Amino acid sequence: MASFTGLSSPPFLCRCFSPVSPLRSLSSTVQFKKGASNRRLFVVPVKCSSTEPSQDADSEAQSTTVSSSSLSSSSSTYKWCAGIGAVGLLETAYLTYVKLSNSDVFCPIGGGNCGDILNSDYAVVFGVPLPLIGLVSYGFVMTLSLQLNAKTLPFGIDEMYGRLALLGSTTSMAAASAYFLYILSTKFAGASCSYCLMSALLSFSLFLLSVKDAGLQEIQRVVGLQLCIATLVILTLNTAYSTSQIVPTSLAEVELPFFTTEMTTTSSPFALSLARHLHSIGAKMNEFSTLIFGSEASKLLDYVECFPNGYKKGTKMAKACADAGIEGFPTWVIHGQVLSGEQELAELAEVSGFDFNE
DSSP: OOOOOOOOOOOOOOOOSSSSSSGOOOEEOOOOOOOOOOOEEEEEEEEEOOHHHHHHHHHHHHHHHHHHHHHHHHHHHHHHHHHHHHHHHHHHHHHHHHHHTTTOOOSSSTTTTTHOOOOOOOGGGTEEEHHHHHHHHHHHHHHHHHHHHHHHOGGOHHHHHHHHHHHHHHHHHHHHHHHHHHHHHHSSTTOOOHHHHHHHHHHHHHHHHHHHHHOOHHHHHHHHHHHHHHHHHHHHHHHHHHOOOOOOOHTTTOOOOOOOOOOOOOOOOOHHHHHHHHHHHOOOGGGGGGGGGGGHHHHTSOOOOSSOOOOOOTOOOOHHHHHHTTTTSSSEEEETTEEESSHHHHHHHHHTOOTTTO
């Protein structure tokens, strides 16, 4: 019985194919034992290739590439948010200082409109200056963005919750800015406030960046929460302004242009003497208080105009009047004492210590 020796190999989990035809295949001859006829055995070389491991490697490489790209995009977004937040922080810090110190605000565009708006009832929310609220908001966004970029959120907070906090805060800021633009266009028609417009631009930019970072799928999951936040902000502001309106709307909207009063009455000797005395002791008054003195004596008095450019809602009172604590007109300030309302010459002479007989 014939026998032969063959080579064995372990099985392969692969697909095999023959790159050449059997006629051109390499052949080897196996010699049988003596007495047997020669037979030729063709050995066809095969080439094996495995595609599954290659596909897994490609998928892993693509996932790594997408993950790296996503991390790079998020890092860039956080840096932009931190930078914009820093700009808003500087702006609101300056406005907070101006508001709390009762200083004059510098208006690069719009003349004195910035000061009128900053000192209006709409610059305070439940007794808190609006620039101070903006200062806290921009500071929070800047700090949170820096922590997200460095992946050092406090208290072990997950990055996903950090992104949601950033999205919620920028949503509230954008909603507030939209409401303030509405107030600016309706209550201050024709006024120009460069700080208001700049703050709105910064808030909308932060909102769009946070939406881009969150992605469409995450936005779809929290869109209801965003609408609730925006609605709550608008309702809060509307409530704050509706409860703080002490003056009726019809009076609050009145505008009084500056004008001078022409006096034609002749001053009496007593009025002339009293006017000289009041001037000598440094007494101050507004224009309405001079009517009782007549034309000659009124020219001797120290007159202060509290609203030199006229009055309208939000107009800032002159510093001298504000420092004196003037709350209405006409008003006299004699020896540090504030006299409000109409005063007779005799009353002014008594308060000032004037004796006509002298």
